[in-house]
Amino acid sequence: PGMKDFLAKDDLSHAALVVFEKAEEAFEKLLPLDTKALRLDKVLPKEHQVRMEASEAGRWFGFSDVHPRITPALPRVCVPISLNPLTLVVGAELLENTNTRERTFLFARACEIAKAGLAVALRSPPAQLALVLSGLVNAYDPNYMPEGIDSAQLADVGQRVLKALPRRTRDELGPLAVEMAGRPGFDPRSIGLAAGDLGNRVALLATGDLLAAFSALLKLNSRALEGDTRRRAEILRSVPETASLLRFAVSEEYLDARHRAGADSL
Numbered sequence: 001p002g003m004k005d006f007l008a009k010d011d012l013s014h015a016a017l018v019v020f021e022k023a024e025e026a027f028e029k030l031l032p033l034d035t036k037a038l039r040l041d042k043v044l045p046k047e048h049q050v051r052m053e054a055s056e057a058g059r060w061f062g063f064s065d066v067h068p069r070i071t072p073a074l075p076r077v078c079v080p081i082s083l084n085p086l087t088l089v090v091g092a093e094l095l096e097n098t099n100t101r102e103r104t105f106l107f108a109r110a111c112e113i114a115k116a117g118l119a120v121a122l123r124s125p126p127a128q129l130a131l132v133l134s135g136l137v138n139a140y141d142p143n144y145m146p147e148g149i150d151s152a153q154l155a156d157v158g159q160r161v162l163k164a165l166p167r168r169t170r171d172e173l174g175p176l177a178v179e180m181a182g183r184p185g186f187d188p189r190s191i192g193l194a195a196g197d198l199g200n201r202v203a204l205l206a207t208g209d210l211l212a213a214f215s216a217l218l219k220l221n222s223r224a225l226e227g228d229t230r231r232r233a234e235i236l237r238s239v240p241e242t243a244s245l246l247r248f249a250v251s252e253e254y255l256d257a258r259h260r261a262g263a264d265s266l
Helices: 002-007 014-030 049-060 092-096 100-115 119-123 126-140 151-164 167-182 188-207 210-220 229-238 240-249 252-261
Strands: 066-071 078-083 086-091
Touching (some): 002 014, 002 188, 002 252, 014 126, 014 167, 049 066, 049 086, 049 100, 066 092, 066 100, 078 100, 078 119, 086 092, 086 100, 126 151, 126 167, 126 188, 188 252, 210 229, 240 252
Parallel strands (some): 066 086
Antiparallel strands (some): 078 086
16 A cells, blocks of 8 residues: 555645545545446446456456446546446547557556546546645635635635535545645646556556556557657657656666565566
8 A cells, every 4th residue: 555655746645645535525526427428338247358357457456346338439548437346437449459468557557546536536627626626725724725716616616525525524634635735836737647647657566567558558648659769769758648657667766666566576
């Protein structure tokens, strides 16, 4: 469990991670996913190859079963939408254009994001997520007034978040929300990107397969790793997720993470 704090980027401080763990259900109520618009196909049978791949990755994170649901509406996604049981939305096009290694990385990424309570952060528009997070902080600290958000709207959203929280959680969240927002450079609009980066880092640590990780993330972004070395490097740098993971993969931080996880002894 300590690896999550170690691998999260600055925008996902320990306080922010705990806020999402405790307020996940409230955030889901304010930022619901329209599953009807996704036109989801039925859950794949247990013996289906993709279901088996997803469930194997899920077991690494303590999930007894994982249910992939296929959507043609969002052709290149792999995101969690519910926890009981863990259900992932997988784009039909992505499914057809990835191999087992790439899907294993994407399933591990999605499982970590779900485990951390960050599914809503990954899939929500940054402006909407920022409004809900800012409203939560404002409910505990009325002096917190980020630029670009109407004060009346901020107060209204804050009260809606509090109303959606269990009574016990309301008391626990106050200091954490204020600590989260008080971190220098805190920007609630960047939480979604940070959630994706955390999932990528943990999935790379879990699989150890850097080439599959790059290829899978590029396919999420409708790109492909092709051409000579210079061209491939340009492609990796042009996509924020792969550029971030490349920097992590050649860092002392990644080597330290592998050592802490016991990967070097395998």
